[in-house]
Amino acid sequence: MSQEHGLFVYGIVPSDVEPTADAEGVGDPPGRVTAIRHGELAALVSEVGLTEPIGRPADLTAYERLLDGTAEVAPVLPVRFGTAVTGEDAVVDLLAAHHDSFAAALAEFEDRLQYTVHGRFDEQEFVSDLLTRDTRAAALADQVRGRPEAQSREQRIRLGELISQAVEQRREAENRALVDAVGRYAVADAPRRPSHELDAVNVAFLVATDDEKDFVGAVEDFAEQRRDLIRMRLVGPLAPYDFVSAHQLVE
């Protein structure tokens, strides 16, 4: 293999996993995904040109699709997006050096999938709710409405700060409530950073395939109870991105 090419590494799987012929990887045109095996493990890889930029939307989507599709049939340890190694030998070295810890991690992910619950407050609902409960905020809103920013900047900042603090408080409460309500159907949960200033909940759950239905049902109930206030989304099933401790496995 020449210097201009490397192997893009998607994830680690048990050695009996075989990528299907139509599995498409990153790059343009998409690389063909193959498995490189060592012991009980295999790495899903595809050849990639090291001079072409990787990180286009299509590359991210291809990466996630491959890993999520794999996770539905076999345990998989995602390798951080953007990881490329020099060649097949490097992949084998990697698998050999961490064989037992990778194998142990894969055993934990057997028959388990990730679901991410992500909710966002409806701004109008949240703010109007706040204004009815918080007289300070209501008074400030009164001073702000219909007045140009230049004349009400101080009040605007104070009002916005109150709203922002209320969002944070409510976010904490909702995240706790979510874990309380659906956590019993999950093997583990992992909080995720808010990705938007109106984020209401953002938690990843590792769910046993036997419990998927109950888990989804519990999330639906949770969403139903908040349907006006929070726009709730369930993303998954996914590879267990949030349950791989990046630095624990490979020192």
Added chain:
Amino acid sequence: MTVATTTGQSGGALERSGGGGGSLADVVETVLDKGVVIDAQVSVAVVGIQLLEINARIVIASVETYLRFAEAVDRLDITPKGQKGLPDLVEDASGAAMKGKAIGGLGKAAGAIGGAVKEAVGGLGPDGDDEDEEDRPRSRRRERSR
């Protein structure tokens, strides 16, 4: 895959999207900065990643955020909670016509709503209408099997 589930009688409150089938923002949020990190000596850095990483995480409360929230109050002309649930058109109209009145009545409404809100924190009561669902591209699941 994108499936709007239906729970209850009036349409589901939970929007669903399968792996890899969501928006780019979803994909970025799901995969970036996650996964096993391979030893530096065997890995070859690939360009084009860092930029996305930075873009994916800018949620820090700032004066700009505050001003934007305040502007939302102004723009939305948010009326007391008691008027929620009306169709948008009616809400808009009343917002324009009853501005002064609505604000005047605020204190009273707050008392009445307060109890409901407290109840709601423990387990919000279901009510009201459905959210608009964004159309998301459907994805075909590309399967890798044993």
